[in-house]
Amino acid sequence: MTAAGGEPLLSVSGLRVGFLTEDGLVQAVDGVSFELRPGEVLAIVGESGSGKSVTAQTTIGLTRSKNSRIEGSVRLAGEELIDAGEGQLGRVRGERIAMVFQDPMTSFNPVYRIGDQIVEAIRAHRDLSRAEGRRRAVELLDSVGIPDPERRVDGYPHEFSGGMRQRAMIAMALALEPEVLIADEPTTALDVTIQAQILRLLRDLNRERGLATILITHDLGVVAEMADRVLVMYAGKIVEQGTLDEIFYDPQHPYTWGLIGSLTRLDRPRPHRLPQIGGAPPSLLDLPQGCAFRPRCPHEFGRCAEAPELEARLPEGGEHRDRCWLTPEQKREKRQVEGRIGLEAPA
């Protein structure tokens, strides 16, 4: 495991992102706060519409538009980015915070050589000759495990397989030696054997270079392999946050129980039925009153009509926080009565 102590590198607080649509204001992110420490892997888990990607994109100003309403604070090593000018943001993007997207096919321009695109990314920030840039691009491709980088540097995106393209994307993200890497569903479009290679690469980068990483994913298997800490998001809010082991072995929110319970496990006998969460995520235009998970929650009771805050609710809680009114005893009992978590507490 990587070290996860020290002063926060990135500090997000009270982040709210809304989009004006024809049907009204969609509050995609509604009061999200978290810190990312140097060398840490923070996973943001959630389903479509949970606000996980919008949260990450907003940190580098990618959601700014005529129709978006952004409030709160995003500080990178003390420097406020939420109202930073485009010039200041431009220096942060790539140079200090880099991003890797789900689909490497659409992240590269198909008509330029991979190497030229990496060189351009470097030259936008650094004073470097073309020849030096090319040498650097070869080094980078080599460092992410692309075989024969001297030749591949002149290849076009379509000549790369999905996994190789994602490696090249990571190489480009690393070009300026950023402090923070945001990886948004970096392996979702890849086959499982390729996914394993990309995850290993990201883990090595984190371990060897101390690259602080925000990993956005819907896949708890990927989280278990990668993360130090986890945020679980639902309908624009964090519903639970804690260390990797806290989230998997002592989950407090019924939505987290549902996510963990519905996983299929190859290393366990299969259950007769897959535990499922009923219903569907709510529309952000028409959120239920109180707890947003209430209509789908099997443990809903009177108090849930009132929205719970994200708080430390365990006596020994540390930084483990959740947004559910049940008492810790009730939670322990209910998730065991259901027998659905499928994970025992760590020995």
Next chain:
Amino acid sequence: MSTETLLEVTGLVKHFPVKRGILIDREVDRVRAVDGVSFSIARGETLGLVGESGSGKSTACRAVLQLIEPTSGSVRFEGREIAGLSRRRMRPLRREMQMIFQDPYASLNPRKRVGQIVGDPLRRQGIASGAELRRRVQELLERVGLSPEHYNRFPNEFSGGQRQRIGIARALAPRPKLVIADEPVSALDVSIQAQIVNLLDDLQDELGLTYLFVAHDIGVVRHISDRIAVMHDGRIVEQGSADQVCERPVDPYTKKLLAAVPIPDPRESRDRRGATLGGP
């Protein structure tokens, strides 16, 4: 479960020619998408077909359904050879073999109402019409967990999971014997996947359906399947009971595939990483 064979596929081959040339195309190479695949499915059974992209699993399904013409090989449905049947002679058999698709956003006509989408196959096949058609469609909607009132709505009013339910109702409308599901849950959110998998399970019990379930997610395939066939480079490299293939794989590719699936349990995941890396 009876052991009567519903579908028997033997030596199925689908090659796509790679052509080049001016005026006269000549075949310079061929893509061996499906290269000698054999399997059979008993009535009431679920066979899971797993493989990564490009393994040929979707092409194999389409060749089984005669949506593309197989290069060679035999496909027997209820003992009858269907490989190479003309469209006209295939038509009455279509109702017996239905398909559920991956993307519930792309596979439903946005201009048609749910009632039409589900009812059209019935009307076209002359199975039902008028009030009888409406009654059957509404019954189906209820059976897949939707409401009869959804009859007059359009697909865009539904979430991904509900759309997949509409796709399932459409596939079940002609009362098929065999349902081929090609990645039916991979476009859905995690919390919805389990709902659809359980629904397919229930429908199989109620209606005695036989499934060919195609997916890249081995966890889901193992959950729903009685037997699993693993495809790689156009061939089946291993075939056996679901637990046997997942717990005691024999083929090196199957082993590699299983080892790559992340374990959603931090402790076991750390153990496994420690074991493969030989270090902390």
